[in-house]
Amino acid sequence: MPKLVVEHISKSFEYKKILNDLSFYVDEHEIVSIVGPSGVGKSTLFNIIAGLLDPGQGEVYLDDKSILNHPGNVSYMLQKDLLLPYKTVEQNVALPLLLKGCKKKQALIQADELLKEFGFEMVRKSYPDELSGGMRQRIALLRTYLFSANLILLDEPFSALDTFTKSEIQSWYLKIHKNLGLTTLFITHDIDEAIKLSNRVYVLKGSQVDSFESIEIDSGSKKAKNFLLSKEFLNYKKQIINSLDK
Amino acid sequence: MRKKQRSTNINIYSILSVVLVIIIWQSASFFKLVPDFMLPSPLQVVQAFISDFHLLVFHAKVTLVEAVVGLISGVSLGIIAAIFMDHFKSVKDALYPVLVLTQTIPTVAIAPLLTIWFGFGIMPKVVLIVITIFFPVSVAMLNGFSSVDADEIRLLRSMGANQFQIFTHIKLPASLGDFFSALRIAVTYAVIGAVISEWLGGFVGLGVYMTRVRKSYDFDKMFAVIFLISIISLLLVAVVNVIEKYSMPWKRN
Numbered sequence: 001m002p003k004l005v006v007e008h009i010s011k012s013f014e015y016k017k018i019l020n021d022l023s024f025y026v027d028e029h030e031i032v033s034i035v036g037p038s039g040v041g042k043s044t045l046f047n048i049i050a051g052l053l054d055p056g057q058g059e060v061y062l063d064d065k066s067i068l069n070h071p072g073n074v075s076y077m078l079q080k081d082l083l084l085p086y087k088t089v090e091q092n093v094a095l096p097l098l099l100k101g102c103k104k105k106q107a108l109i110q111a112d113e114l115l116k117e118f119g120f121e122m123v124r125k126s127y128p129d130e131l132s133g134g135m136r137q138r139i140a141l142l143r144t145y146l147f148s149a150n151l152i153l154l155d156e157p158f159s160a161l162d163t164f165t166k167s168e169i170q171s172w173y174l175k176i177h178k179n180l181g182l183t184t185l186f187i188t189h190d191i192d193e194a195i196k197l198s199n200r201v202y203v204l205k206g207s208q209v210d211s212f213e214s215i216e217i218d219s220g221s222k223k224a225k226n227f228l229l230s231k232e233f234l235n236y237k238k239q240i241i242n243s244l245d246k
Numbered sequence: 247m248r249k250k251q252r253s254t255n256i257n258i259y260s261i262l263s264v265v266l267v268i269i270i271w272q273s274a275s276f277f278k279l280v281p282d283f284m285l286p287s288p289l290q291v292v293q294a295f296i297s298d299f300h301l302l303v304f305h306a307k308v309t310l311v312e313a314v315v316g317l318i319s320g321v322s323l324g325i326i327a328a329i330f331m332d333h334f335k336s337v338k339d340a341l342y343p344v345l346v347l348t349q350t351i352p353t354v355a356i357a358p359l360l361t362i363w364f365g366f367g368i369m370p371k372v373v374l375i376v377i378t379i380f381f382p383v384s385v386a387m388l389n390g391f392s393s394v395d396a397d398e399i400r401l402l403r404s405m406g407a408n409q410f411q412i413f414t415h416i417k418l419p420a421s422l423g424d425f426f427s428a429l430r431i432a433v434t435y436a437v438i439g440a441v442i443s444e445w446l447g448g449f450v451g452l453g454v455y456m457t458r459v460r461k462s463y464d465f466d467k468m469f470a471v472i473f474l475i476s477i478i479s480l481l482l483v484a485v486v487n488v489i490e491k492y493s494m495p496w497k498r499n
């Protein structure tokens with residue numbers, strides 16, 4: 001059953017058409033990526049799904065209920081970790097619970113439990129400034145998760161990290177995605193990252209109406225050793241680049 | 247660690263220079279370079295301070311109450327105005343020029359007017375202080391509010407936060423730095439505002455005491471009260487610094 005269904009979304013800014021009649025879906029427990037060059041409207045699409053932006057046309061359904069213009073239903077994370085510098089790690093992670101009206105003490109207990117589960121208990125009283133980029137991004141992910149495990153939107157979350165940290169955190173994310181039973185919609189301009197993480201990849205280019213078809217990444221071939229150097233991987237990459245060029 | 251050491255060094259130097267000034271001053275009086283009635287020696291000032299101590303404390307209390315009441319009212323009004331200006335652009339457009347205008351009002355000129363309107367009690371003093379500190383506080387807060395990262399606000403909105411939650415979780419803490427800088431200025435303005443206001447109309451307070459001793463040419467007492475006013479301002483600034491340190495723990499290291 002699809003978790004998220006996006007139907008016929010269009011969006012223009014002033015006279016410029018950014019998104020044109022876009023439809024797609026994300027099934028439960030999938031990781032679906034949307035790749036595309038910058039400026040093509042990926043973040044705009046995310047803001048619409050998050051309920052922060054009115055598209056004017058189209059519908060967004062989460063579990064069959066419309067969430068158009070209703071913020072607060074899906075978790076949302078950006079390239080910047082956006083950990084609030086004025087709050088400690090545990091206060092940051094507890095923030096979504098506080099916003100939902102949870103008692104402060106209860107929220108902190110829950111945040112601490114989560115931090116402990118992921119081995120971050122030693123930094124729970126630290127301020128974000130004291131942590132490395134990779135660490136901050138993981139903490140931000142935990143905060144996103146604590147907000148809602150329903151559907152997680154990630155907008156180029158790892159693109160500011162260096163290659164090693166990035167690859168480490170990608171593996172970490174795959175692991176927690178599986179363990180926590182998440183559903184993820186992932187935006188990236190990094191094709192390798194999309195292939196590595198996703199079950200399916202959508203290619204977004206310009207504002208043409210024609211096919212917005214997903215490319216399925218076979219999870220069997222992903223398990224192979226050196227998948228990133230394999231022929232299958234290169235084939236996927238070719239396929240994506242081709243549909244970008246079309 | 248290193249930073250700490252440097253700041254104590256600065257303190258030692260500043261203490262040294264103050265001590266040096268006092269030594270030069272004392273010697274100037276001692277060797278009769280300046281006549282006593284024009285410039286009393288530091289020792290005479292200290293003696294005056296001790297002999298008039300009870301009187302000074304009595305007047306200082308009045309001035310301090312005026313300054314603190316004026317400070318709290320002015321800061322509260324400044325913050326409220328900033329919140330409204332931040333929330334409604336039309337309020338900002340309407341209010342901002344008026345605020346700038348209040349800054350061009352010469353305090354000394356309107357203090358007697360305030361006395362005529364509000365009498366010789368605490369009211370005209372408080373009003374004068376509010377007029378002087380309202381602007382720096384509201385502008386600093388407005389600046390702080392608008393320096394907030396738009397993405398932080400978008401994130402909180404995506405989590406379903408309402409305007410009040412966005413205010414308490416982001417805007418308020420983000421503007422605390424600006425707030426305390428403004429508060430430090432406001433504190434000194436408040437003390438000086440109270441004294442000036444007492445000068446120009448009142449029966450009690452350090453400003454009144456000052457006028458009296460000046461009229462009787464008690465320059466040693468005059469200096470004693472000047473120092474007392476400086477000390478009060480410095481102590482208030484120190485209090486602000488301590489509160490700042492405790493309310494912004496993320497800035498501590």
Ligand SMILES: Nc1ncnc2c1ncn2[C@@H]1O[C@H](COP(=O)(O)OP(=O)(O)O)[C@@H](O)[C@H]1O
Binds near residue numbers: 014036
């Ligand atoms: N609020 C806005 N007003 C006008 N134009 C906008 C606004 N937000 C985004 N755009 C434009 O829409 C286009 C798509 O932006 P965006 O969704 O951020 O792209 P991407 O995330 O794919 O890089 C860009 O050309 C951008 O300039």
Ligand SMILES: [Mg+2]
Binds near residue numbers: 042043155
């Ligand atoms: Mg973007």
